[in-house]
Amino acid sequence: MIALPLVAVQSGHSGIVHPxxxxxxxxxxxxxxxxxxxxxxxxxxxxxxAKTASTKKAHVEKD
Structure with a gap:
């Protein structure tokens, strides 16, 4: 439990800001x-x- 903050700090960046x-x-x-x-x-x-439109068109042509 004591090592947890140490691991969190080491996993971060180095602190150097690059433009x-x-x-x-x-x-x-x-x-x-x-x-x-x-x-x-x-x-x-x-x-x-397209499938829905072709199905609707087929139903309209049959009626």
């Missing part, structure tokens, strides 16, 4: 994953509603 010069690799990776997720969801929704 930001541009996006980090993790920022770019997060952006790519977000774009891929949006693309996959939009594709799935388009496919889902």
């Amino acid at each position: 930001r010069t541009g996006p980090e690799l993790s920022d770019i990776a997060l952006f790519v994953v977000a774009v891929a997720g949006v693309w996959m969801v939009r594709r799935a929704l388009r496919k889902r509603f």
Whole structure:
């Protein structure tokens, strides 16, 4: 229990502040994953509603 604060301090950063010069690799990776997720969801929704629209169109043509 006494060592817990020591572990918490050691797991942090070194305390040296580096100026930001541009996006980090993790920022770019997060952006790519977000774009891929949006693309996959939009594709799935388009496919889902295309099936619904074609089913509704078939029912309208039969009537």
